Amino acid sequence: MSAYANLLLVMLMAVDLYMVSTTRLDACIRACIIQAMILATLPFVLGGIHPDMAFSEQMHFVILAGATQIVKGVVIPWLLFRALRTLSSNREFEPFMSLHYSQLINCALCGVGFWGAAVLPWPVEHPHPLALGVALSTLLIGLYMAINRKKAISQILGYLVIESGLFVAGWALLKQPSSLMELGVLLDLLVAAMVMGILATRMDAAADDARDGNGGGDE
Amino acid sequence: MNGLGWILIIPALFALASLVMPRPRAVLWLAVIGSFISAAWMVVVGWEAFDHRVSTLRQQIFLDALSAYHCLIVVGVFALASVYAFYYFTSSGNAHPFDRRTARRFGCLWFLFLDSMILTLAANNLGLMWVGMEATTITSALLVCLDPDRPAVRAAWTYLMMCSVAIALALLSVIIACAEARIVTGTGQSVFLWTELCELAPKMHSAPARLAFVFALVGFGTKAGLAPMHGWLPEAHGQAPTPVSAVLSGVLLNCALYCISRFVSIVEPTSPGWANSVLVPFGLFSMAVAAAFIAHERDIKRLLAYHSVEHMGIITLGLGFAAPGAALFHTLNHSVCKMLTFFCAGALVQGFGTRDMGRMHRTLRFLPLAGGGFLAGVLALIGAPPFSIFMSELWIAKAGILNGHIPAVVVFISIAAVVFVCAFRHAIEMTWSRPDLPPPADGTRGISAALVLLPLALLLVIGVWMPEPLRHALQQAAAIIGEP
Amino acid sequence: MRDILIHLALLVVLPPFLPGLIQKTKSWFAGRQGPPLLQPYRDIWKLLRKGAVVSRTTTWLFRAGPVVGLATVMCAGLIVPFHCAKAPLGFEGDVIVFAYLLGLGRFFTMLAALDTGSSFEGMGSSREAAFSALAEPALFLALAIICIPAGSASFQDAWSMLPGAMRFAVHPEILAAAIAVFIVLLTENSRVPVDDPNTHLELTMVHEVMVLDHGGPDLAFIEAGSAVKFLVISSLLTHILLPIPPEGGWVGLAIFLGGTLGLTIAVGLLESLIARLRMVRVPQFLVAASVFGAVGLLVALVGGAR
Amino acid sequence: MLTVLIGAVALLCVSALAAAFCSRWERLCLLTGKVGALVACAAGTGAAVSGIVRGLTQAVETPFATPLGPLRVSIDPLSSFFLLCVFLVSGLAALYGIGYLRAHAGRRSLAGLCAWFNLLIASMAMVVLAGDAVLFLFSWEIMTVSSFFLVVSDSDREDVRSAGITYLVASQSGVIFLFLLFVLLAQPTGQFDFTVWAKAGTSSPAWAGVCFILAVVGFGTKAGLWPVHVWLPQAHPAAPTHVSALMSGVMIKLGIYGILRTLTFLGPAPSWWGVSLVVIGVVSGVLGVLHALAQHDLKRLLAYHSVENIGIITMGIGLGLIGRSVQMPAIAALGFGGALLHTLNHGLFKGLLFQSAGSVLQATSESNIDRLGGLSRRMPHTALAFLVGSIAISGLPPLNGFISEWLIYLGAFRGAAAFSTGNAVASLLLLSSLALIGGLAVACFVKAFHVVFLGEARAIDPAGVKEADGFMCAAMWTGMILCAAIGLGAVPVLGFLTPAIAGLTGMPMATPLDAGPVNGLVLASTLLIALAGGLAGLRWLLLRGRSVETGATWGCGYPQPTPRMQYTSSSFADPVIEPFRAIFHSSRHATGMVGVFPAHASHEDHLEDRAQRVLFPAVRLFARALAHVQLLQRSRVQLYLAYILATLVLLLVWFMARGGF
Structure with missing residues (x-):
């Protein structure tokens, strides 16, 4: 089973790197959808679902996977596309750091992520080689996306990547689903994304342009 | 579902009710009544929590002395803030009209905000506590941008973005703590309840527990407004309507510090004194940064926001000096005093039509209640004696020296003196400067006497006399954080 | 009781004779005959019988100045021992009272001068204030040198502790005290190096211009006062230089009178020999006195005079 | 006796609140405020005197507990002596305030002034009565805040507000040191109780040294020691006069009280403490009087003289400390006794001087003394008050200033003979600088008195000037009588002192200061007064029959003398300051004489405090x-x-x- 896990984790890393290097917002949102799909299948592979588990537990996995897929893969991208339609332009003009440097920085962040996973005292007995590293790298990349991008929408995307990083870290550390925790996280993610969407659109309505998350001088 | 569950349900019901209110004034009346009912219920339920832990919903929701203490402060401040909201929104000084739609939105969000804070404080399950924290961020962000003008929306955006990212890190700390607990229990069952975590704490390995505490400190520290992660606080408080910023800086920051103190009692058994050594530098740095900004701030609400950063620094210092009793006492003083100063500041802003202190002149003569209240509030805030903050700062300094943090106490007292002079200078300039200018346009009665005199009286009484029930409550709550 | 009577007689009779002697020495040195020795007695007697002319701008202070001036100096005279070690009013700490009595007299004289509102008297009192402020430390340092062997601040103990013979061998520091007191004597009584008593140009005066506007009995009091002050301060010097026996008696009286007259002649000679200092140099002259005192004290402390 | 004192403080607070509430009826407000203050001060003085005479040590705990435990109110001979200073001088200031504020009825809000005034007196009394650090800091801060509001009372003017801010910065930086001092002293025992501290002392001599330095700097800022005195010359001209009389008469003495109280905690004192205090005292004294000489504003001049007198008091304490460190209680008694008596004396004559300065300022509303002159004819009582005050402050014999300086001199003379070389040099330094200070003080007060009261009016119209009203004169006359009473009645006063200094010198209460020389001193003073009276009678007899004409002052033949040609304060002080010019930061602007017949020439010289x-x-x-x-x-x-x-x-x-x- 772990072979598939490595494959999925590597795909997740690939999606992260793709998201950073694209300037088109709709492409980014589609990448998010792919990421959601990966995250939905990951528990089955990583979590150690095995046939002799009680039926209710297996159902547990299925419900969580379904919920993740619906929330992260369908509802939030729909919200973002709706917000994108109201905003005038589709392209993120000039992030603070040019794309080339962003990519270099992302590689560095992946390095830092894996270094962190290896060195820091994580409470896990037999850690999966890749899981924690990928989780931390995704987290750092998401944080970098939020810092580097000016448009409100791309900052929401950064936040989503952070959430997915956390999701993977959760699974890597806890190894089995805890209903209350996951549901709570998903619910919050949903509401947060909704509110951000509303704010982004209102910012556009109130502001002359949504070009920068909050550029311009203070009044 | 004994009485405890109702403390969450009552605000939720009022939130729904306020969506169907016909007129704005009805919403405001509902807000006042709702907050007083939930306050009364909280007192009924919370009182016995000081003697023994009360829990419900299979241990997921509970009230122990520490959370009951914080809950009482939250509902108390909330009740008075609702009364003030009535005056604030009905007076004429506001930029945007308080029509039916905004009123309903305000009412609903107001009670959801209260509900999420009570959830955070009453959650035994760390995940639930995290969810409550995230909920407070979302509801208060929407409250901040109640008026749809650009700076308010941008401030709300900054606040929401920063706190969501920070609380994501806090989620990581919860995950680490629970994973460590799961390993230590050996049963393979994941442990999320704080009470169980507390019992398992002595058996935990010290390294992962410390890692969890570091993430929690950065995550919840941002929410508490500790420097250098305090960037959102002046933005959000500066732009929010005054009742919202009063509650934001009055009690919301305390909830974040409450979460940190929960993590302190997890880390303490395995590595005694280590948490203090981390908290003390954060406390001092917050006070220093706040003092620097207080010296040159011109916007009255941002000034009070920086005072919040400073006092959060002092409370963290209290925790760092292993004097949780003094820190909790200071939390109470600061909440009451900050609420008072924000009320008066709000009335002044409405009276003078501007937030720039430079353009407020002779406040004592033109708006005697608000001006006098603000002057007394600032005096109390910076630790002038008759008020209780002087006593709690002295208590923290004494605890610091007795635990051997002498250089930290030296820095603490010097920064307190710098803040005393800078803040007092602002207050003096406002109260007596520029006698030549004409009085403000409409001296509307933006605030009622009770809202100023009641907190002041409370501050004076606590400053001089420590009533027995308060002492008992402080002792019980401090014992939980780990009074040595 | 006998000593007290001698002391009072000296205090009342002797003082006017001293300015007369100085005047006689100066005129003898200049080759002229000069006024008779008893001229000051006649002047005082004449002035006491005259009326007075008082300026319009003055208040009661103008009249109180000379009275308090004379009273303080007489009181100081009662404190300082003349022909023996014991003064009529001797007690521990009288050294300090002596110095401050002179200060009080000066205070009222200056105020009386300033009361007239004339710019010349203002100039005189401002110079007097400056010089006396600098003379005070010198006087106190000298008094400290004297009092260190005795260990208490009273003239009686100080003089009786000083050994008769070999005085300067045992206590070399009292020589420095003598120099300091001599400089203070010249300053307080406005003799030549500091101030010229019989100059006529107001701009150069210090003490004389302060008493410019007084007439009749006031002037008499002032003349008598300055004479007594001369005797009082010179008595300090004679006690330092000459071995006056502590029990006094006729031998003490003889030595005291010889010393006082010798000192007066010395001052007269000094006035004939050197011209007065420029007004700017006087502060340095006074600081020199303080330096002498300080050096004397160091010698006293280190030299084991205690 | 303690209950009477607490009652007095309570009465002050109540009258403060009453005055604050009835702000609309000005007369009633003035009445309640000031009468309350007078009654409280009278009761307080009585209680303090009985406390001193009985050498009483009493303490009581507050029934309720503050967050840091119950507060202790305690009194012992040292604090009862300072209480006497507080209540006596405050009573005089309150009496003076009635008259002073009646003239200001229209312009300024009387309610604020009376309320804060009473609160200031109450907080000062509480500082002295405090038996533990919490109550001490509590009332110390209230004292700072209430005195700040009094300084900033006529706050329409920008310079008054900036002076207030300077005062606030200085007092708060002082409070930093006090906070640290008290928290450090609490370290060994973990309690804030003074009696516990007195027994426990500090953990090690090194910590005692640190606490000593903290105390000197912290309390020195409030007392006005050099160089942390800079707020004094700013705050006093800004404050109304009866407030600056109270502040410099009493409030800065609490700095001295703080130092003395801390000394009782720190146990056996090494001699370097005494020497350092003497040096600080010398520096403060000499520089204080020199800067006073260079001032043109009467209240700023008196403020610098407060610095000088605090320097003298500190010298006395230093001498006492040296005496105690080398186990010579006689000299220690003289040092501490002189310092304590000078504290009381300074309170009296400084209050007197400020009161007369206030009357002058109110009558002429002109603060630059170079424009005044010849006021003694229009304001005889004020002139006499200023004269008596000047004699007393210069330490000239018949009055009280001389008694305390005389005690310090006596200690210095005995010390010079008895101490080891290092300490002897310190006492000789004290001796010579005290003499220099005395000389310069005489010069300064001659200047101040003659420029304001003697000669002719320079730039104001003397016709418009009228004498201060009844209450102000009553306060001034009481002050004068008290100064003379202490001057002549020195023997009982010294009897007063012995219990107060017993705690400090470690000497048993019984042995009073050796009264022998004091009788001689009193005899000399009475003799002086008798001689002066006799000579005045002689003069009156002589001139009775004769003609006493009045003519113009002799102008050496100059045709048109004008009042402006009289000596002003700067011209009078110039020769005195000349040798010490390096001490000041002098900035001169002189437009020289140009051409054969110079039309205009001007010379301006500003001496600033380095x-x-x-x-x-x-x-x-x-x-x-x-x-x-x-x-x-x-x-x-x-x-x-x-x-x-x-x-x-x-x-x-x-x-x-x-x-x-």
């Missing part, structure tokens, strides 16, 4: 430095997110570097 030129820019620099931190906050969410990331990474790296978690 300590002020160093400290004020330093504080301004610190304030500007704070401004640079503003750059941290540029309202960009990306920046704040970066801060979060940076903090997290920093913390992780920091803990990893320290050898893993």
